[in-house]
Every structure is written in C-alpha cells, then in structure tokens.
Amino acid sequence: MQADQSRLEFRRRNSLNSRIDATTVRIALECTKTIHEETTGEMAARIMKNTFRDTLETFLEGAKMFLGAIATLIWLIPIGMILITAVYRTIRWNRGKGKKEKIPASDSAKKQEKKGIPEKESESAEEEHQRKN
DSSP states (O other): OHHHHHHHHHHHHHHHHHHHHHOOOOOOOOOSSOOOOOOHHHHHHHHHHHHHHHHHHHHHHHHHHHHHHHHHHHHHHHHHHHHHHHHHHHHHHHHHHHHHOOOOOOHHHHHHHHHTOOHHHHHHHHHHHHHHO
C-alpha cells in the first residue's frame, strides 16, 4: 500500500515538473512618465538653487533669533538698571547710617560734653571727683 502511494506521489511530481518547465511567464513594463536625464549644467543649477534657498532660510532664522534677543534686552536693561540703582542706594544708605551712629558715652562724659570740656579733661575731672568722694 505504501509502495502504491509513493508511486502516485512520484508521478504527480513528475507531472508538475513537466508543466513547470513548459510554463512561460511574460512581464510587460510600461512607463507612464518620461524620465528626463539631467545634464551636468542642469544638476549644478538645481544644487545651487537649493543651496541658496537653504542659506537664505538659515540667515532668516538667525535674524529672527537676533531680533528676539534685542527685543528681550530692550525691557531687561531698564529693569537691570533699576535693580542696580536700588542695590547701590541701599548699600550707600547703610554705610551712611553706620557713620552717624556713635558709641554712647557715659553719663559724666555727656555732662562734660555739654559743658564744653574736652574728653581727656573729663576723665581727669572724673578721677578727681572720685578721690573727693
């Protein structure tokens, strides 16, 4: 039984192989557009045109960025100047305030100062006052 099946399969293969050998395949290609070959001059002109366009686009993008930076600086500079002036005046005001502050003098020195006696003399006057008491 197996021998009969294998013979049938062998016959089928042979039959198919003979059909395949006899089959002809035909392929037809049609071009709907005419392909235009560029000459060297046309290709160079196209490349130059594209390069010029790309360069111009890049330049315009740079100009936009530059104008954007200028527009930003127009309002940042006055704000910076106001801040710098405020800081400068604050520092100057604090320095001036420090100069005006004096170390408080003792009560006797204050009395002496009111009388117009110099500080050295006031010290000696204090010592004499303490000796007497």
